[in-house]
Amino acid sequence: MRLPTLAVLASVVPIVAADYMLVLTSCLNGRCGSQGWWTTVEDTYWVDANEGCRDPDVPSMWSLCMDWGNQRGHFFFEGQPKRCIRKVSEGWAEYGMTSSNWDEVPCTW
Template sequence: MRLPTLAVLAPLVALAVADKLVVEVICLCSYINGQWYTAYGNYWAIATDGCHGPDQTGVPGLQNYCLDFSRNRGHFYFQNQGKRCLDVVEFTQTSYTPSQTTSRMVWDEVACTW
């Protein structure tokens, strides 16, 4: 029995659509470095508040992305795709001393409502 091509490719496409950005901050300085996770690997990314171009990440095909820390949301565009959105789904903070605190934010892909 032969399966239609779409039935075979559908599970692979589902794996490729989820993207995630993890930001770790030391000393409550500024949100600087992040790791962008895709189905194809993970890449370093600048994770400051505001918009960033393709030169600020190594993610293949990522055109731009914007992070809004005051609203805990963001959006991004890959080549030949519409707007996709991120939301903060996890925030943890660990204090070692009053001057050394580590924060970790996980931004996961969600349906766009903004």
């Protein structure tokens, strides 16, 4: 009996699903606010995506830090080393907001 090639490959190649975030930013009178939707393999969660560090309401994540000036951020999940994200694209959304996509990247900072 022969196994299909895809089944064999799936059994030996680990599937890596990186986290990512979609952020909507709105500005009024020079003040901007950002809200994000953090996506893991389990689900999507709303997060405060403004500048600085916080304890987000994402299961097992205990810190999310956004560095808008350098278009990057980092985060920590329980029992894991620092992981990093970087802004990879930006565009216009409805009502004068901008949307940006942030993907997990190797930490170099």
